[in-house]
Amino acid sequence: MVSGNRQWVADRIYESLRCSIMNFELYPGSRVTETELAQRFDVSRTPIREALQRLAVEGYLTIRPKHGCYIRNLDVFELAEYYDVRVGLEVEAVELMGRRIPYRDLAALAEDWNPEHLKYGDEGTEALKDAEEDFHIRLAELSGNPILVQYLRDVNNHIRILRRLGFPDQDAVISTYQEHYEICQSILTNDIPKACRLLRTHIHASQAKGREVTLAQLEIHRRRATGG
Numbered sequence: 001m002v003s004g005n006r007q008w009v010a011d012r013i014y015e016s017l018r019c020s021i022m023n024f025e026l027y028p029g030s031r032v033t034e035t036e037l038a039q040r041f042d043v044s045r046t047p048i049r050e051a052l053q054r055l056a057v058e059g060y061l062t063i064r065p066k067h068g069c070y071i072r073n074l075d076v077f078e079l080a081e082y083y084d085v086r087v088g089l090e091v092e093a094v095e096l097m098g099r100r101i102p103y104r105d106l107a108a109l110a111e112d113w114n115p116e117h118l119k120y121g122d123e124g125t126e127a128l129k130d131a132e133e134d135f136h137i138r139l140a141e142l143s144g145n146p147i148l149v150q151y152l153r154d155v156n157n158h159i160r161i162l163r164r165l166g167f168p169d170q171d172a173v174i175s176t177y178q179e180h181y182e183i184c185q186s187i188l189t190n191d192i193p194k195a196c197r198l199l200r201t202h203i204h205a206s207q208a209k210g211r212e213v214t215l216a217q218l219e220i221h222r223r224r225a226t227g228g
Contacts, residue, residue: 030071182198
């Protein structure tokens with residue numbers, strides 16, 4: 001019972017810190033410590049440590065033993081390079097799929113993103129953002145190459161903040177449904193070149209939206225910090 005309650009506390013702290021990072025309340029590059037956070041949340045350091053370790057695994061921060069934790073810096077040029085790798089991996093996954101299309105699994109994935117149903121809602125909620133990332137992992141898994149999936153997961157850990165900012169409004173959400181659905185339908189009809197083209201466009205559009213929101217948020221916080 002105690003263990004379950006501790007996990008509940010760690011989950012709540014994780015969600016609070018993740019929101020603070022995503023909203024730039026915890027600024028990129030800033031330092032936090034277990035002691036400071038334990039005082040802030042009025043808990044022991046154990047659930048704080050669990051929450052920080054989870055955030056570190058997901059790429060939101062870096063843990064430096066005896067020095068504290070540092071919120072991940074957002075270098076838009078470095079992130080662009082990760083996106084280049086992401087595109088290469090996902091296009092390769094689709095091309096591999098073209099050799100032996102897993103129709104049943106792919107059709108199920110397409111139905112999950114049918115824009116007529118809006119299974120995950122029509123707003124940029126955390127649940128939808130999780131599902132959006134999972135779509136690309138599931139698509140890669142259908143390539144049958146587990147090493148490719150492993151590398152894609154690693155890339156996602158580096159770009160997660162940026163990609164989760166790529167839903168500034170409802171139009172972006174609806175577009176995501178349509179694009180995911182069209183990518184799947186193109187593979188199902190064995191039009192692999194079209195699927196790869198759609199996938200590249202989809203990823204780069206998401207990148208551009210995330211970058212726009214990120215730069216705007218950074219500028220707002222810079223002005224607040226300098227009084228400009």
